[in-house]
Amino acid sequence: MAPQQKGKQGTKGAKQIVEENKTTLTFYRNMAIGCAAPALLLSFLVFEVTKTSVFMHILSLLILGSSYQFMAFMSQAKYSESGALLDSGNDLNMEGGIAENVKDLIILTSGTLLLALISNYFWLVLLLAPIRAGWMLWGSVIQPWLSQRNAQDDNPQVDEKKQKKMDRRMRRMR
Incomplete structure (x- = not known):
């Protein structure tokens, strides 16, 4: 176990970010291929091929491919003509x-591909992704917007009370 670091965490250099991004992309590419290839081979060679299984495998492959491409696009480093690193891309x-x-x-899609070999009901695990997205949307966008709107509705009453109080104080001062 690594010792606990005291104070602030040190910043990463641009070259370190590029190297870590490469290893991260390699790891998740290998995970996606390592789960998708055996799942496809086993499900189509050993098990019965149904419309549902074909559709879900295509959907899973689209999710894995688009997720990997999105991460690769995010982490793309920019180099100058001389080969110097200009921008390290986003830190994955x-x-x-x-x-x-x-x-x-x-990770969710890869696990679902492997679990679906046991039972087709495990395809329902993929529903966790839109549920999580909805939960994150609620927590970071919708709920703060609603609470801010409610707070703005309550503030005019408080402001009116403060204004009346200030008016009374001003009358006393005269």
Whole structure:
């Protein structure tokens, strides 16, 4: 176990971010291929091929491919003509970033592909992705917007009371 670091976490250099992004992309590419290939082979060679299984496998492959391409696009580094690093791209290993959610989606889809070999009911696990997206949308956009709107509706009454109080004080001062 690594010792606990005291104080602020050190910043990463641009070259370190590029290298870590490459290893992260390689890991998640290997995970996606390592789960999709055996799942496809086993399900189509050993098990019965149905419309549902074909559709769900195509959907899973689209999710895996688009997620990987999105991460690759996010982390694309920019170099000058002389080969110097201009921009390291987004850090895929940053906590709380969108890449973290995309990595979770790859893990969820890969696990679902393997679990679907046991039973077709495991395809329902993929419904966790839109449920999580809705939950995140509620927590970060909708609920704050509604509570801000309610707070604005309550404030004019308070402001009117404060205004009346200020008017009374001003009358006393005269």
